[in-house]
Amino acid sequence: MRKLVILAAAASLAGCVSVAPMPAQPPAAAPAPTPSGAVLPVQTAARNFVTVIQRVEPVAERACRAKGRIPNCDFQIVVDDRPGQPPNAFQTVDDAGRPILGFTLALIADARSPDELAFVLGHEAAHHIAGHLPRQQDTALAGALVAGILAQVSGAGAEAVSAAQDIGATVGARQYSKAFELEADSLGTEIAFMSGYDPIKGAAFFDRLPDPGDRFLGTHPANAQRKQTVAAALARLGG
Numbered sequence: 001m002r003k004l005v006i007l008a009a010a011a012s013l014a015g016c017v018s019v020a021p022m023p024a025q026p027p028a029a030a031p032a033p034t035p036s037g038a039v040l041p042v043q044t045a046a047r048n049f050v051t052v053i054q055r056v057e058p059v060a061e062r063a064c065r066a067k068g069r070i071p072n073c074d075f076q077i078v079v080d081d082r083p084g085q086p087p088n089a090f091q092t093v094d095d096a097g098r099p100i101l102g103f104t105l106a107l108i109a110d111a112r113s114p115d116e117l118a119f120v121l122g123h124e125a126a127h128h129i130a131g132h133l134p135r136q137q138d139t140a141l142a143g144a145l146v147a148g149i150l151a152q153v154s155g156a157g158a159e160a161v162s163a164a165q166d167i168g169a170t171v172g173a174r175q176y177s178k179a180f181e182l183e184a185d186s187l188g189t190e191i192a193f194m195s196g197y198d199p200i201k202g203a204a205f206f207d208r209l210p211d212p213g214d215r216f217l218g219t220h221p222a223n224a225q226r227k228q229t230v231a232a233a234l235a236r237l238g239g
Contacts, residue, residue, distance in 0.1 A: 038112065039109070039110070039112070040109075040111070040112065040113075042109060045108055045109050045111060046108065048111065048113075048114045048117055049103070049108050049111075049117055051114065052114050052117040052118045052121060052195075052197075053077050053121070055118070055195045055196060055197075056118050056121045056122060056125075056191060056192065056195040056197075057075055057077065057121075057125075059122075059191055059194050059195045060075060060121070060122060060125035060129070060191050061073045061074070061075060063125075063129060063187070063190070063191055063194075064125070064128065064129045067129050067130075069129065069130070069131050070099075070128060070129060070131060071097070072093075072096075072097045072098055072099060073099070073129075074098055074099070075099050075100075075101055075125060075128070076094075076098055076099070076100050076101070077101050077102075077103070077121075078100055078101070078102045078103070079102070079103055079104075079105060079108070080102055080103065080104045080105070081104075081105050082104075085104040085105070085106055086104065086106055087104060087106040087107035087109075087110045088103075088104045088106070088107055089101070089102060089103050089104070089107055089120050089121075089123075089124050090102045090124065091124045091125070091127040091128050091132075091133065092133065093128070093133065099125075099128040101121065101124045101125060101128075102124075103120070103121075107120070110205075110208075111205070112204065112205070113201055113202075113204075114197060115192070115197045115198045115199070115201035115202040115204075116201070116202050116204060116205045117202075118192040118195055118197035118202055119188055119189070119192045119197065119199050119202025119203055119205075119230075120188075120202070120205070121188075121191075121192075122187070122188035122189070122190070122191030122192040122195070122199075122202075123184045123185060123187075123188030124184075124188075125188070125191060126183070126184040126185075126186075126187035126188040126191065127180065127184045129187060130180070130183055130184065130187060132180040132183075132184065178221045181221055181226070182221055182225070182226065182229050185203075185226050185229045185230055185233070186229055186230075186232075186233040187233075189202075189203075189229075189230045189233035189234055189237075190233060190237060193234060193237050193239050199230050199233070199234050199239070200230065200231065200234060202230075203226065203227050203230040206223040206226055206227055207223070209223060211223045211224075
């Protein structure tokens with residue numbers, strides 16, 4: 001059974017509470033159309049989010065099972081309602097290995113269209129489907145081990161070895177992060193498209209993000225490269 005849950009300000013994932021979808025409003029005078037690219041009214045953004053989850057999650061779960069890489073494809077969608085959180089989405093797993101896809105309230109409010117929410121949801125689901133989290137953990141561990149050994153060989157003390165391990169873990173974790181993001185963009189495009197959304201419109205949120213460019217040890221590719229990846233993936237789908 002699909003659930004939309006809210007993360008309480010001081011609670012962990014285990015303390016989530018279920019939230020029912022918003023009831024439909026009675027017929028009323030048609031609201032003025034929202035200009036393209038404008039921030040949506042809060043209620044509209046919330047309804048869009050619930051609708052996107054209902055349409056995209058089953059497609060993401062089918063894609064997960066079809067790939068056959070990950071044993072648990074039962075996605076749980078959570079909303080992080082802690083005050084002051086910036087627009088962000090994330091993927092993690094709980095103690096039982098169930099995949100968690102999280103959105104901050106700021107990201108939901110900042111979305112300009114359902115297409116953007118669908119693309120972000122597909123992107124985060126793709127991280128799980130592609131097994132990026134355990135692969136990132138493996139590279140972080142390998143980086144920490146190598147850096148620690150090199151520090152010990154050079155005669156460093158315990159504190160310096162620990163610091164080297166921390167640096168090695170960071171470098172290791174980021175070794176494939178840009179490639180992971182592009183892979184998730186490509187598969188996320190497929191998931192959004194198969195759910196009936198427009199990934200090109202969905203990727204429009206890149207235009208509002210600071211461009212990470214080609215920073216040393218950066219975790220995300222340039223925005224233009226990501227949009228090109230979306231367009232190429234959509235072309236392969238015939239969209």
